[in-house]
Amino acid sequence: MRLLADVAQGRLVNSLAREGGLPSTLWAGPERISQGMRSGTVPIQGTVRSGPVSLRLGFSGDDLGYAIDLGLPTPGSAFAFDPEIKVEAMWTGGVLGRSNLFAERRGQMVRVRRAATGEWRTGMANLHPFDSMVTHASDREDGLEMLLMRERMRNWRFYDNLRTDIDAPARKTPILTYTPALANDGADLAAAVATIHAVGDAEAFDSAIEDAFPGSTIDGDGDGSVAMRQRGLLRAMRASELSDGTLRYIMLCAALLAPNKPEILILNEPESSLHPSLLDPLARLLTTAAKACQIVVVSHSDRLLTGLAGDPDTRTYRLEKDCGETFLHSDEDHYSKWVWPSR
Template sequence: MIREIRIEGYRSLRSAVMAMGRLSVVTGENGVGKTNLYRGLELLRAAAVGDLARRLAQEGGMASALWAGAPPLDPDDPEAPRARRDARLKLGVRLDSLEYEIMLGLPGPTDPALALDPVVKEERVSIHVEGRRAVMLERKGPHIAAREQDGAWRSYKGALLMAETALATLRDPHQFPELHILQKRLTDWRFYHGFRSDADSPLRQPQPAVCAPTLDSDGVNLAAALATAIHLKEGPQGIERSEVGRAVEEAFPGSRLEFVEAAGRYLVAMRMPGFPRAFSAPELSDGVLRYLALVGALCAYRRPEFIALNEPEASLHPGLIEPLGRLILRASAETQILVVSHSDALARILEREGGARVARLEKLRGETLMPSGPESEG
């Protein structure tokens, strides 16, 4: 499990530490920084996948990602360039026994990096055993040192570009076993936010009729993921008794899923009471389609170790909040879940019925403030 996340110097998060439970909820008013916390977790996964530089570039580069509450730099101040170069973005995650930390900064005038590149200043992998912490890999700029099997340190130089992470690049499971475990675990994380429901949405398009054990983040394999969760667990005739069937029945009583197959492709469809035919994905309402995407994410045949849901209640009728809460609670028995939500009703259900750890964020003078302690231990 993820035990703790730390984010410093990122947008509205000057210094945020959040303890995580099996089920955690982040809530608060608009603009308090909930999405920044969610994106900070996405950046940790990006460090493991190897696209951290690209992700930050999509946000406008390092300069726009740094702590937004710092006073503006006076261009006439001779110390301004130094202050700009000294700005840092820090990310950290503590799993059960492994810990990963990375510190990023802006490229200097002579650094071999492009303008939007994040420069990895420091990177560290540690292992915690019986209350003691041992550093297994440490990086400072281009210099990397790793602890070998006998405990001796070995140095590596020039192995990485300044914007590359050791976590993604050093992939030898025998030479860097702790790094390999972290890569696997962080890469397995899945983030689901704002499924598109327009006419060209991947959710509405025919999809290859092949097994899909996990729903992709954009839902491009929704029909295949739902069919896999049903057929591989219950068989083709087991829709009603499957997890997916139960979730659909709770949200839309009397309805059942069907799958339309043509030319090796699937379309998900729903048969509803009072209608002589099923309605396929292009015909379903935005709310129904997005709810089915959440069902696909949370009832997947192979659930990821960690799932983050950002505003899962968006576009849903208030009557779907309780079924959504039950869906999340059942999934949290098998995987760790973080829910970022505006919905007090959803947060109350998860806290009351699932013992969720709830963090209600606030903002003071532009800084996102985390609660001083968990409201529920989870």
């Protein structure tokens, strides 16, 4: 999902390069695993590749869908380790089809369906292999849907690097400024909390803190940093004094209850460093925040998942591994309806 978001920011190829390039994303096992390999009666071994090297990413909602296919660069390229965008497609509705496709990119050419007549026109004929049509072929006339999709993808928010170590930015004294959304690493925590109290749902934030830490409140420490006042203590505990779990929970409250709501908010293992007693309040906090935006949570905590399962709007998907392959298991069958654009 982060790679898809990077498409809309124009930094997909750079993001892949930082993670080891295209080879680091490709399946490291054989192209096909036979039943004998899975049962252990036949050794797992490679075969001659029959399909092209391909990294495919895509998503869809009820209104719009998007997919991208990246492959190896053409021979003789000056950047031999950079993947090239081979195909892109954008369509209306949940499933790609010939009738609902309104923009596609093949090689260097982009075609866009005219909004007024439904006819196809050439949007671009010389698009660089490392540039996406999402960032380079959007316009307000025939490419309005692409423009809207780009802004939606740019609005996704990720929290997978909330630092709580001794040198974490959230433990430092910050400069307070209007901050409607917490930074990915939590560096502007004090400013984000102050913004919630000034223009956001301060009551929901204070209730979430009370739910997790009865008798406690979060406020400033006079120097602009975050401080926690707890029942029984004569002074507030500064951010530099809080435990990793307490600081992380405060950051999660600031992230989930920010005044500026994204369309999708992604949390990776939010239970890390949290005391088990905080998992039930965290589930209630997530349930409250999910009323304002879609939230994707990746978790290894059965207790957290159990707490979330009581919400009728919660969907649970299980990841399981077999012979190195990761499979998605769900009670829903809509995954079989997905269609990839062909090269």
